[in-house]
Amino acid sequence: MQLRKAARIILVGAPGVGKGTQTERMLKRFPQLSSISSGDLLRIQAESLMKTGALIPDTTILRLILSELTNRGWLSSPDSAQRLTLSSMTASLDSFTAPPSHDDGFITMPPREDARYEYSNDPDASFILDGFPRTAAQATQLDRLIPINLVVDIKTPTSIILDRICNRWVHPRSGRVYNTTFNAPKVSGRDDVTGEELVQRDDDRPEVWEARLKKFDETSLPLLEHYERKGVLWSVGGNSSDEISPKLFEEFGRRFGNT
């Protein structure tokens, strides 16, 4: 389906709701959409920095997004004094790949607050932004560059997510792996061959995931409220990706499609 105006989307959802799946399907269904992933941008541009395990400041990610959108011709600063050139970006990043110091001018300097940016409303300037923003503060900073015009809040019941990601059991001595949804042991909790007890790795345990999902809900709430106030939040629920995709396609088509 062709779009009639630029879509600038963010998908918000707990781990296990299938954001990646929805993104892939959206890209396939709406060829004018592209994916801009802050993780990919960072990997490409600041690999050595990431290897040091340093905390990446928000402003670095914002600058990478700004640079990516500028390079694509989707964003520009009309005031030439404020124009962000590729060489100034590269220079900044070069100085930045040294171990960061927190009073380094570049690291603490956000994209200029007084700078004004112009963004393209061409349907080809449509993207799903992945990995950023994660907090309301980051969203406020992003708003200064370019307004997101659809935030999709994907909700799946916690019990369903837990069923999906906590179904792996292992037999420690042999390393045999069972998946209680798709490849269950013959006797619940027992290895098929030896009859010995199966265990769950920490990362497969429901208690661990329950805490993680709760934490996600708490931290994502201010982000969702931010976009609710902007009038761009839309929530969609479902127990599976196949249940969610058609609703998402329909709503997206209604808002951005050329019908």
Ligand SMILES: *[C@@H]1O[C@H](CO)[C@@H](O)[C@H](O)[C@H]1NC(C)=O
């Ligand atoms: C269990 O198997 C299904 C189907 O192959 C898969 O979707 C799911 O991710 C598996 N669970 C784990 C924890 O690997």
Ligand SMILES: *[C@@H]1O[C@H](CO)[C@@H](O)[C@H](O)[C@H]1NC(C)=O
């Ligand atoms: C989704 O899962 C919930 C909780 O398990 C269940 O009550 C509901 O009927 C399911 N909905 C659909 C459409 O399958």
